[in-house]
Amino acid sequence: MIDKYAVELAADIREGRLSAVEVTTAFLDRIAAVDGTVKAFLHVDREGALATAAEVDAARAAGEELGPLAGVPIAVKDVVVTKGLPTTAASKILEGWIPPYDATIVERLKAAKMPILGKTNLDEFAMGSSTEYSAYQQTANPWDTGRIPGGSGGGSAAAVAAKMAPLAIGTDTGGSIRQPGAVTGTFGGKPTYGSNSRYGLIAFSSSLDTPGPVSRTAVDGALLHEVISGHDPRDSTSIDAPVPPVFEAARLGARGDLSGVKLGVVKEFAEGTDAAEPGVVAAYEAGVEQLVKLGAEIIEVSCPSFTYALPTYYLIAPSEASSNLARYDGVRYGLRTGDDGERGLEEVMSLTREAGFGPEVKRRIILGTYALSAGYVDAFYGKAQKVRTLIKQDFEKAFEQVDALISPTTPFTAFKFGERTGDPYQMYLADLYTIPSNLYGGPGVSVPVGLSEGMPVGLQVMGPVMGDDITYRVAAALETTQEPLLADTAPDIHANVRFTSFSEGGK
Numbered sequence: 001m002i003d004k005y006a007v008e009l010a011a012d013i014r015e016g017r018l019s020a021v022e023v024t025t026a027f028l029d030r031i032a033a034v035d036g037t038v039k040a041f042l043h044v045d046r047e048g049a050l051a052t053a054a055e056v057d058a059a060r061a062a063g064e065e066l067g068p069l070a071g072v073p074i075a076v077k078d079v080v081v082t083k084g085l086p087t088t089a090a091s092k093i094l095e096g097w098i099p100p101y102d103a104t105i106v107e108r109l110k111a112a113k114m115p116i117l118g119k120t121n122l123d124e125f126a127m128g129s130s131t132e133y134s135a136y137q138q139t140a141n142p143w144d145t146g147r148i149p150g151g152s153g154g155g156s157a158a159a160v161a162a163k164m165a166p167l168a169i170g171t172d173t174g175g176s177i178r179q180p181g182a183v184t185g186t187f188g189g190k191p192t193y194g195s196n197s198r199y200g201l202i203a204f205s206s207s208l209d210t211p212g213p214v215s216r217t218a219v220d221g222a223l224l225h226e227v228i229s230g231h232d233p234r235d236s237t238s239i240d241a242p243v244p245p246v247f248e249a250a251r252l253g254a255r256g257d258l259s260g261v262k263l264g265v266v267k268e269f270a271e272g273t274d275a276a277e278p279g280v281v282a283a284y285e286a287g288v289e290q291l292v293k294l295g296a297e298i299i300e301v302s303c304p305s306f307t308y309a310l311p312t313y314y315l316i317a318p319s320e321a322s323s324n325l326a327r328y329d330g331v332r333y334g335l336r337t338g339d340d341g342e343r344g345l346e347e348v349m350s351l352t353r354e355a356g357f358g359p360e361v362k363r364r365i366i367l368g369t370y371a372l373s374a375g376y377v378d379a380f381y382g383k384a385q386k387v388r389t390l391i392k393q394d395f396e397k398a399f400e401q402v403d404a405l406i407s408p409t410t411p412f413t414a415f416k417f418g419e420r421t422g423d424p425y426q427m428y429l430a431d432l433y434t435i436p437s438n439l440y441g442g443p444g445v446s447v448p449v450g451l452s453e454g455m456p457v458g459l460q461v462m463g464p465v466m467g468d469d470i471t472y473r474v475a476a477a478l479e480t481t482q483e484p485l486l487a488d489t490a491p492d493i494h495a496n497v498r499f500t501s502f503s504e505g506g507k
Contacts, residue, residue: 001026006072006166006220013056013071020053020060020071024115027073031117031164037145039137040159042078043086044118049073052115059113068223070113075165077156078119079126080211081200082106085116089202090134091124093328093335093356103200104235105169105211105228112227117165120155124358125325126171126204128152129179129430132421133360141184143455147414150180150430156214157184167224168214173205174313175409175434177212178446182409182458185448187475189213189221190434192466193441194239197232205320206237208313208438218447218476222250225468241466249469253476259295261474263461264402267302269433276411279452284408287449287459290481291406291474299402303394308387309436314428315371315384316439321361322368328356363424388439395440399464404474407433409446409458433460443468447475448482 001023004012012018028046035041056071076082079089081103088094102110109116123133131139131154141149142162149158156168157180170177172190181188189212198209213224229243265288276284292298330336330352331345338351357365371380398405411432420427437444442465449459459478463471 002030002163002166004166005217006069006215007223009072009166010069010223013060014066016060020056020115021050023071024049024053024073024117027117027165034162035164037140038142038158038162038164039139040120040155040162040164041075041118042088042090042121042136042155045085045116048085049115049117052110052113056113067112067227069167069227071115072167073115073117073165074109074224075117075120075156075159075168076106076109077122077153077168077170079122079171079202080106080169081202082116082119085119087119087202088136089125090122090136091356091358091361092135093352095135095335097334101200104197104232106200108228108230109169114227120153120159120168122155123152124361125202125321126152126173126176126209127321127360127364129175129427130415130420131155131180132417133358135358138417141414143185144414147416147455148183150183150414152176153180153214157181157186157188160184160186160214160216166216167220169211169228170214171201171209171211172438173208173210173317174438175431177214178434178444178458178460179410179430181214181446182448183414183456185456187215187218187221187445187447189225189445189471190437190443191225191229191468192239192443193438194237195241195243195466195468196229197235197238199232199234203324205317206324207320208317210438218445218472218479219247219250219254221445222246222472222476225472239466244466244468246468246472249473250476253473254480256477256480257295258291258474258477261296261404261470262299262402263291263296263474264299264301264398264405266306266398266405266407267300268304268306269407270300275429275432276408277413277452280408280410280412280457283450283452283457284459287478288406290478294477294481296474301398301401301405303391303398303436305387305390305394306436309391309439310428310432312384312387312391313431313435313439314367315380316388318364318368319371319381320368322365322372325357325361325365328353391436391439392441395436395442395464399467403463404467404470405462406474407460407462409433409460413452413455413457437462441465443471445471445475447478449478450482
């Protein structure tokens with residue numbers, strides 16, 4: 001049962017071949033069996049998930065029409081607020097906090113009658129590229145448990161890769177859905193910024209944070225994308241426009257035909273492939289060849305400002321993090337340390353933040369505070385925003401020539417625990433190819449494209465703002481070529497990755 005894709009499970013539940021309780025129980029049992037090794041979950045809500053599943057079964061028995069993912073279980077990254085369930089952002093400063101409300105995307109999951117299995121691990125406050133910066137535990141990559149599952153959303157990607165959940169919610173600020181997807185052999189989608197709500201999303205960088213789907217296929221991801229997306233008046237950055245037809249596009253792509261589609265290869269990325277491992281480059285280039293065989297036209301485009309995306313991001317994101325995380329002061333909620341009745345407020349705040357924040361969060365707060373300080377704000381933060389505008393203009397010019405851009409998702413496969421924690425810059429390079437689309441605001445997805453030395457490699461597809469449908473179409477088409485590359489290669493805990501056509505799926 002856990003081998004089935006989300007669209008298959010939804011159809012089985014809808015047509016009575018499986019009950020939602022049976023499906024949910026199977027995934028809960030899988031969590032109990034393997035999460036002691038993978039450590040993807042910070043909290044499992046067995047009772048709540050089974051209660052939702054029972055509601056779905058009762059609704060079906062009463063003849064009610066079920067939604068497209070009713071009864072299909074899902075895991076949620078622990079940076080998304082969930083009423084009545086612990087939400088910690090993997091930080092000690094929020095340890096024990098149980099929110100009194102749901103994030104908008106959680107409300108939509110509940111409205112869709114999707115059992116929430118629990119909350120997944122991440123780098124603290126979503127700041128990291130390996131899930132090694134969680135305050136609670138280290139999540140392993142199911143392909144090799146001595147390696148990282150990517151970050152910051154390594155818990156969600158690992159849960160799907162290890163078949164502990166058919167679907168998961170991640171968040172992407174600089175690549176935190178796509179990069180874990182690439183290194184765990186899963187599909188990860190970053191929607192257009194503002195096309196789904198940030199209300200109830202614990203903020204890291206407000207102009208970049210984007211929640212999105214984690215799944216095993218593009219078709220599954222597209223179905224979840226449509227469930228969680230849409231305008232929300234509670235989010236001032238929410239786009240009041242129809243959700244792009246991503247499910248229809250994914251099903252079209254799954255027919256294996258990309259005739260008439262123009263895909264751009266970024267010249268600056270191609271020239272910088274010496275930053276990528278040879279095996280990653282080889283798998284990516286093989287993927288490009290497959291896209292050509294499917295009918296796509298490959299065109300080289302120049303985006304010169306992409307060269308500056310990494311330093312631009314690491315000025316903007318820490319600056320916004322410095323502002324957002326100022327609220328964790330030990331006064332209003334969360335951890336409070338050193339309040340013995342003798343210390344002043346400022347000292348209590350200092351002790352609370354020292355005890356509550358981990359090293360990477362502190363590093364980014366310090367960097368962001370410096371970049372925003374008097375005398376430096378124009379030289380650093382202001383200049384970074386100007387470069388961000390140039391990056392947006394490069395995207396816009398590129399999309400005058402092509403329908404979407406493609407690149408490797410990451411420069412390297414999953415590295416071993418501790419291999420990069422001593423050098424922050426090497427860690428930051430994990431998001432080299434993903435950061436530009438966050439700065440632009442357009443959609444990007446990562447789809448498995450092969451293996452390098454036995455570890456998964458991802459190919460990234462980036463689209464224009466509100467052009468999410470083309471990214472899903474290309475990803476789903478590429479998946480139809482991948483069975484010979486990935487079938488039966490993953491270790492037992494992963495239980496065989498396989499891809500197949502879903503042109504008839506989800507009916």
